[in-house]
Every structure is written in C-alpha cells, then in structure tokens.
Amino acid sequence: MPFPRPHRDDVLIAAVCLLGGLLLWSLGVHTNGPYAPLPSWVTLVPLVALAGLELLRRTMPRTTLIAGTAAVVVDPFTPGSIVSLLMFADIVYAAVVYGPPASARRIPVTTGMITLAVTIGFLAWLREPSALLIGLVTGLVSFGPATTGAIVRNHREAAEAARLRAEQTALLAEMDRTQAVVAERARMARELHDMVANHLSAIAIHSTAALSLDDAATTRQALTVIRENSVEGLAEMRRLIGLLRDSSGDAEPAAAPTLAGLDALVEQARTNGASSGLTFTLHDVRERGARLPAPVELAAYRIVQESLTNAIKHAEEGEVLVEVSNDGGCALTVTVTSPFGRRPGPRAPGSGAGLVGMQERVALLDGTFEAGPAAWPAPGTGKIWRVRAELPVPDDKEPSA
Structure with missing residues (x-):
C-alpha cells in the first residue's frame, strides 16, 4: 500500500509548527518549568513526532490521533512546549473533521469524559484549586478542538446536502422542462397532422385521378376539389402558425373545433370522397343540451376527422358511418366504420401517424381506444374497419349537502 501523499496545507502547518517549536526550545521557553524529570532535549521528541503526524492529519486521521495521543502523553514529563499542545489540538480537530462518521461522533464524547476525569482526578490528588487549570488545559487541547471539529463537520455536511438537493432540484426541473417540450411537440404534431392531413389526402387522391383519367369533366371536378382543399388547408396552416407564435398579427387565434362542426366535417368528406364511391352518414344521438x-x-x-381522412384514403366503395353518443353523460363514445378492403383506383399513402395521434389523444383523457377490422353486424356482408373511442366526461356537478 503506497504511503499517502500529504496535502500541501498539512505540509505548511507541519513546517511552521516545527520551526516555531525549535525556536521556542532554543530560547528556553517551556510550559512545565525546570522541574520536569526528563532533560530539555527530550522535549524535541514529541515536538518532532507531532510535526510528522501533522502531515497525515487528512489522509490518516485515526492513526494520527492515536499516535499523537501517545506523543503528547510524554510532553508533561519534559520541560514541555506550547507548540506540541497546539499541534495535538489540531490533530484532534482534524480527526473529527476528516475521520469517518463514527469517529466524528465518538471523539467529542470521549475527550469530554477524559477532561472530566482528569479534572476530578487532579483535584482529588492535589486538593488545590490550581488543579482546575490542569483540567482546563486538557479540555482546551482535546474537548475544545473536538467540539469545534464536530460543528465544522456538521456545517460542511449540511452544505453538501443543500448542494445535492439543489442539483437534484435542477435535474428534476430540467427533466420537467424536457418532458414539457416533448409533450408540446407531440401535441403540435397531432394538431398539424389532424388539421392538414385531411386536405392533403383529398388533394393527393383527386390529383391522381385527374392525371390517370382522360376526361374533361372528371378533371375539372378534381381540380375544383383540389382548389377547395388547398385553400382550406392553407387557412388551417395559418391558424396553426398563429397559435404557435406569440402574436399572430391582426388575426385572432381561432377557437378549437367542437362537435357542432361535425355536420360540416362530414359534408366536406362527402365532397372529397365522392370520386371514390363513398357515402358518408352522421348519427349524432347525444343528449341535447x-x-x-x-x-x-x-x-x-x-x-x-382523422377517421374520415383514413376512410377517403383506404376504404373501398360503400358507406362510412359516424356515430356519436353520450349514454348516461358519463362518457362520450365515438364510432366510425368504413368498408374494409382494397379498392381500385388512386390511393393516398399513409404513415400510421393518424392512429398514433388518436391513441395519444384518448390516453391523455384516460379513455379507451380501439381500431381494426371487424365483421359487419349482418352475417355474410364482409368486413369493416372500425374506430371506436370512449372518452370519460368528468362530473362537474356540485355535491349535495
């Protein structure tokens, strides 16, 4: 195991303390006076040992504290140095700040008990008030630094926790922003598809018919339908752009379409699907009011709207039936059926985005959606393509008292 590299601040502390201790020793400045049992040069042993341990105060705090305690125990038997006591106090402080959490909890308690025991023991031995000074010095070099280290560590941990919470909050905010952007893009895609696909599909079908059929009347009818859908599609695009911009100029944003416009929607489908042999019927059996x-x-x-567009693009000749009901007022049910099968003549390509958009709309309202081929109610009459959506209607009535 390689020897840990000391921090540069620890090297500076060790160097300054060692030089200061040597200077005080050379000047004969001691803490215990001339009556110590050991000679003066022994003072340098704990001084040098503690200076060396200062190099490890961050990287090996527990080992440093144990060795430093052994070194400082020798100091009272020598003439003593104030620098040795200061270095030991710093080692205690570092053991609490940089040590493991268990040590940070135990060291202040342990040093407090040692301070109390030393004070009581010297009072009982010396039976003089001056023995309190010994307990005070013990507390200043052990319990005081340990308590200070615990306070500093708690502040650091609180600051780190606050920083982590700030980062998590920023991350959650970014995730919310990303989800909001994705949801808005999906909503814009659905609106764009639903508003324009119907007109473009009619344009594609009738332009193909005009190119493939050499008949002046058919061509003129197809061009008329193409022009109408081009104008309506352009108006829809302008309304959508007006909604997306902060200001749409002089024009006010158009209101969202409602079921009151189903008659016009079906009538437009009759015009667009006439050349394909399709008829369109609307059964609106909702409760009035x-x-x-x-x-x-x-x-x-x-x-x-999307179901009628798909019928114009893909359905074979026959009737397209639109049924709207709200049985009991708890849910709105929309069903669109069309003849299922391959038909001759021009067809517009499909991308499948329409079904995805319908599923997303129903899912946002917690409804149910199904689309696919099914059998006609009357046996032996072929298959139909059925789109059925059930949209829950919230009950806004005030609860009775």
Whole structure:
C-alpha cells in the first residue's frame, strides 16, 4: 500500500509548527518549568513526532490521533512546549473533521469524559484549586478542538446536502422542462397532422385521378376539389402558425373545433370522397343540451376527422358511418366504420401517424381506444374497419349537502 501523499496545507502547518517549536526550545521557553524529570532535549521528541503526524492529519486521521495521543502523553514529563499542545489540538480537530462518521461522533464524547476525569482526578490528588487549570488545559487541547471539529463537520455536511438537493432540484426541473417540450411537440404534431392531413389526402387522391383519367369533366371536378382543399388547408396552416407564435398579427387565434362542426366535417368528406364511391352518414344521438369539456370535444372532433381522412384514403366503395353518443353523460363514445378492403383506383399513402395521434389523444383523457377490422353486424356482408373511442366526461356537478 503506497504511503499517502500529504496535502500541501498539512505540509505548511507541519513546517511552521516545527520551526516555531525549535525556536521556542532554543530560547528556553517551556510550559512545565525546570522541574520536569526528563532533560530539555527530550522535549524535541514529541515536538518532532507531532510535526510528522501533522502531515497525515487528512489522509490518516485515526492513526494520527492515536499516535499523537501517545506523543503528547510524554510532553508533561519534559520541560514541555506550547507548540506540541497546539499541534495535538489540531490533530484532534482534524480527526473529527476528516475521520469517518463514527469517529466524528465518538471523539467529542470521549475527550469530554477524559477532561472530566482528569479534572476530578487532579483535584482529588492535589486538593488545590490550581488543579482546575490542569483540567482546563486538557479540555482546551482535546474537548475544545473536538467540539469545534464536530460543528465544522456538521456545517460542511449540511452544505453538501443543500448542494445535492439543489442539483437534484435542477435535474428534476430540467427533466420537467424536457418532458414539457416533448409533450408540446407531440401535441403540435397531432394538431398539424389532424388539421392538414385531411386536405392533403383529398388533394393527393383527386390529383391522381385527374392525371390517370382522360376526361374533361372528371378533371375539372378534381381540380375544383383540389382548389377547395388547398385553400382550406392553407387557412388551417395559418391558424396553426398563429397559435404557435406569440402574436399572430391582426388575426385572432381561432377557437378549437367542437362537435357542432361535425355536420360540416362530414359534408366536406362527402365532397372529397365522392370520386371514390363513398357515402358518408352522421348519427349524432347525444343528449341535447349536454355540455362537454373542451378537451373532450376537441379529441372527439379530431378522431372523427382523422377517421374520415383514413376512410377517403383506404376504404373501398360503400358507406362510412359516424356515430356519436353520450349514454348516461358519463362518457362520450365515438364510432366510425368504413368498408374494409382494397379498392381500385388512386390511393393516398399513409404513415400510421393518424392512429398514433388518436391513441395519444384518448390516453391523455384516460379513455379507451380501439381500431381494426371487424365483421359487419349482418352475417355474410364482409368486413369493416372500425374506430371506436370512449372518452370519460368528468362530473362537474356540485355535491349535495
């Protein structure tokens, strides 16, 4: 095991203390007077030993304290040096500050008990008030530094805990910000897809029909539908951009669509899907006068809109049925069925983002969503593609007293 490299501050402390102790020894300045049992040169033994131990006060605090205690016990039998006592006090302080937590708890208690025992013992032995000075000196070089070290360590640990809490708070804030950005981007993606995909799908289908069919009437009808969807899609894009910007200029942000616009939405689908042999029917059996939260109405509207867009792009000839109901007022149910199968003629490509967007909208409201092929209620009539979403409606009524 390599010898630990001392800290540069510890090297400076050791050097200053050793030089100061040698200077006081050379001048004959001692703490115990000329009546010590050991000669003067023995004073240098604990002085040099404690100066060497100062080099290890951070890296080996417990070992330093044990060896320093043995060295300072020798000092009372020599003429003594005040520098040796100061270095031992610093070693006690370092053992509490840099030692393990168990030592930091035990050393102040142990030094306090030693100080009390020394004071009582010398009082009982000498039977003079001056024996209190011995206990005071013992407390100053042991219990005092240990208590100071415990206070400093507690402050350091509290500061470190505060720093860690600040870092955790900053990390949580960054995670919240990232999640908010991701959620906002997902919401923007859903809105952009739902607002524009319907018009672009109609444009793609009718432009393909105009290019593939050499008929003037069909071409003129297709171009009319293309123009209408282009204008409406551009208006939708402008409204979306206005919502995303801090200021949309002179135009006010458009209100979110509601279920009151389902008739217009289905009528637009009839125009866009006429060339594909599709018919569209709306059955709105909601209770009249029932009010729904804005998020529920927006989600239901977008689900119908995306389902009609998918029907125009993929459904074979037949009827597309839209059903909206709110049985009991506890949930809003939206069901869209369309003929399932491959149809001849032009088709618009799909990316699957529409189904993902519908699932996300329903999940945000804690509802249930299902989409896939199913059998017609009447046997032997083929399959249908069914989209069904059940959106919970919160009960906003005040509880009765």
